[in-house]
Amino acid sequence: MSGHIGTVARKEFEDAGRSKLLWSLIGLLVGLVTVGYVAIWYTADDVTAAEVLSFVGTPLQVILPIAALIAGYMAVVGERRSGSIKLLLGLPPNRTDVVFGKLLGRTAVVTAAVALACLVSLVLSAVLFGSVPFVDWLGFAAVSALFGAAFAGLAVGTSAAVSTRGKSMAIVVGIYMILIALWELITAGPYHLIYGEGPPVEAETWYLLLEQFNPIFAYTNLISQIVEGSVFPFQFQYGLQSAGAYGMTPAERYPGDAPFYLQDEFGVVVLLCWLVVPVAIGYYRFNRTDL
Amino acid sequence: MTAIETSGLTKTYGDLVAVDDLNLSVEKGEVFGFLGPNGAGKSTTINMLLDLTRPSAGSATVLGYDAQTEADAISPRVGVLPEGFDIYPRLSGRRHVEFAIETKDADNDPDAIIERVGLSADDADRPAGDYSKGMCQRLATGMALVGDPDLLIMDEPSSGLDPHGIREMQDLVRAEAERGTTVFFSSHILQHVEAVCDRVGVLNDGELVAVDTIEGLREDIGGGATMELTLVEAAAGLRETAASIAGITDVVASDHALECTVTDPAAKADLVIALDDAGATIEDVRIDDVSLETLFTALTNGDESEAATETETASATASESGVAR
Known part of the structure; x- marks a missing residue:
């Protein structure tokens, strides 16, 4: 590393800060939080400020990945296609600086969006509900930021690994669809084939571990730990699992004391994996390719 | 000492040989024109010097450093004007130059650089996305000049420039050469090279077909x-x-x-x-x-088996180009 990561990241942040698309995404996040708060304040009477956070977590699990993926999927490949990467690599920054500078810059952008949305929720919480569940709020913001960073990592990693915009988009959209729409088919389907029945509540450990590694589940499980009330993962349901299993975390489904990797807190590791592994693959491929 | 040296540098894409066993040596302080028609392998060669493309065989050194393993030592000492590049449309021209200054840890004045490449202060404040092709070319040239590099590598520097801009570019190359900067630049247009180069290398189909001074080439071809x-x-x-x-x-x-x-x-x-x-x-x-163009046509179109008749081909095309004018 030649120490230009920070310079590249700053340029990235500045460049992305002028992107209209990004501002509309930030607007969407902030708008979502605002609408959520106002709607709950208007309709429900006996809701505490702490409980509102869980309502905000539900739409965030769907929108935040989309925002982060959009912010990141063009990061490296976009410059490769336009040719600005030649201008960049003609200067002292090398490929390592480019990948990690981009990752840092784009993650910072997503984090800034999350921070802005959380600040709005803080203000609305105080104004509309008269109190601020500060510890809950801080945990919520931190986990949401990590969640956003995980998807930014996935997107930047993908953008470094492929040679065309189309491929990058196909991969991130594909992964998002798998996580949110096809997950049960892909995990419970094989389970059905192996054991002749769909996963019961107390499913095999490998299956629970697989569930654990869905970053969206990891997020909702973590948030449920932090805020009052539960955030349920938004999923397409195919009825392959036993009905009682939906909405339960792997830790709850495990008979007896769950091992550490099935605990809800392990979600932090899961989210970090989704951040690190795609970047590692993307970096490896980008370092070896001809531009 | 040599500024650029390649030995057996080769790049293949499947069956296609883009650069074939290139042995080239550019001395420090000289202005070297790298000529060849489009698709001859000029950009591939330059990309290998800049570690954008990895050679299939052979190696290259730039300012004495290995282009692949010591690329980080090269980039701060070299100014690069790439071919087929793009700017960052949302960032201003000045920000581009400032970014180059930051990365090169240089102490240049961004405004002086901008003025030197013929952009106005107003232009520099605008997002570079509004720039014409020629203005982008000027901006990138400015970024290349940041940090007073020992070596300027320019890939098709005249593309997108009008005749006036091309003259300015040539003046700039001369001024840099006088300062002692080695300039290596590629072109498929000969007049742009003729005016400023000490030596030229002609590349055709990935092979170096001639390296000489322009006078030397003229004599060679019976010009x-x-x-x-x-x-x-x-x-x-x-x-x-x-x-x-x-x-x-x-x-x-x-x-x-x-x-x-x-x-x-x-x-x-x-x-x-x-x-x-x-x-x-x-x-x-x-x-x-006998224009360089004639030489060029003779060198790049002349079949090797007809080397003996090369002179005739040259004079034939000479009169043709004379008529065309």
């Missing part, structure tokens, strides 16, 4: 000039007078025109004086120098 004189008198009577002058190898007379092949430049004046002494009245003189 003389053709002199065409229009006379008031009938030309036939003066043919012998013209043919008797040393340095004139061939004279064709038709009606009032004498067409002479000149091998020694000094013979041109002798010819005019001799004709004048012989009582001829010269109405017009036209000289077709």
Whole structure:
């Protein structure tokens, strides 16, 4: 590393800060939080400020990945296609600086969006509900930021690994669809084939571990730990699992004391994996390719 | 010491050989023109020097550092104007130059750089996405000049520039050369190279077909000039007078025109004086120098098996290009 990561990241942040698309995404996040708060304040009477956070977590699990993926999927490949990467690599920054500078810059952008949305929720919480569940709020913001960073990592990693915009988009959209729409088919389907029945509540450990590694589940499980009330993962349901299993975390489904990797807190590791592994693959491929 | 040295540098894409066993040496302080038609492998070679593309075989050094393993030592000392690049459309021109200054840890004044490449202060404040191709070219040139590099590598620097811009570019290359900067630049347009280069290398189909000074190349290809004189008198009577002058190898007379092949430049004046002494009245003189273009066509289109007839091809194309003008 030649120490230009920070310079590249700053340029990235500045460049992305002028992107209209990004501002509309930030607007969407902030708008979502605002609408959520106002709607709950208007309709429900006996809701505490702490409980509102869980309502905000539900739409965030769907929108935040989309925002982060959009912010990141063009990061490296976009410059490769336009040719600005030649201008960049003609200067002292090398490929390592480019990948990690981009990752840092784009993650910072997503984090800034999350921070802005959380600040709005803080203000609305105080104004509309008269109190601020500060510890809950801080945990919520931190986990949401990590969640956003995980998807930014996935997107930047993908953008470094492929040679065309189309491929990058196909991969991130594909992964998002798998996580949110096809997950049960892909995990419970094989389970059905192996054991002749769909996963019961107390499913095999490998299956629970697989569930654990869905970053969206990891997020909702973590948030449920932090805020009052539960955030349920938004999923397409195919009825392959036993009905009682939906909405339960792997830790709850495990008979007896769950091992550490099935605990809800392990979600932090899961989210970090989704951040690190795609970047590692993307970096490896980008370092070896001809531009 | 050499600024750029390649040994056996080769790049293949499947069956296609883009650069074939290239051995090239560019001395420090010289202005080297890297010529060749589009698709000859110029950009591939430059991309290998900049570690954007990895060689299939062979190696290259830039300023004494290995282009692949020591790329980080090279980039701070080199200014690069890449080919087929793009700017960051949302960032201002000035921000681009500032970014280059930050990465090179240089102490240049961004405004001075911007002025030097012919962009106005107003232009510099605008997002670079609004720039024309020529302005982008100027901006990237400015970024390349940041940090007073020891070596400038410019890939097709004249693309997108109007004739005025091209002259400015040539002035800039000369000024950099005077400062002691080595300049390596590629082009497929010969006039742009002719005016500024100490030496040229001609690349065709991935192979280096010639490396020489421009004068050297001219001599090699048997390059003389053709002199065409229009006379008031009938030309036939003066043919012998013209043919008797040393340095004139061939004279064709038709009606009032004498067409002479000149091998020694000094013979041109002798010819005019001799004709004048012989009582001829010269109405017009036209000289077709063997242009670099002719050399180039001969070198890049001339089949190797026809090396012997290369000279003829050259003079044939010389007259063609003369007519075209």
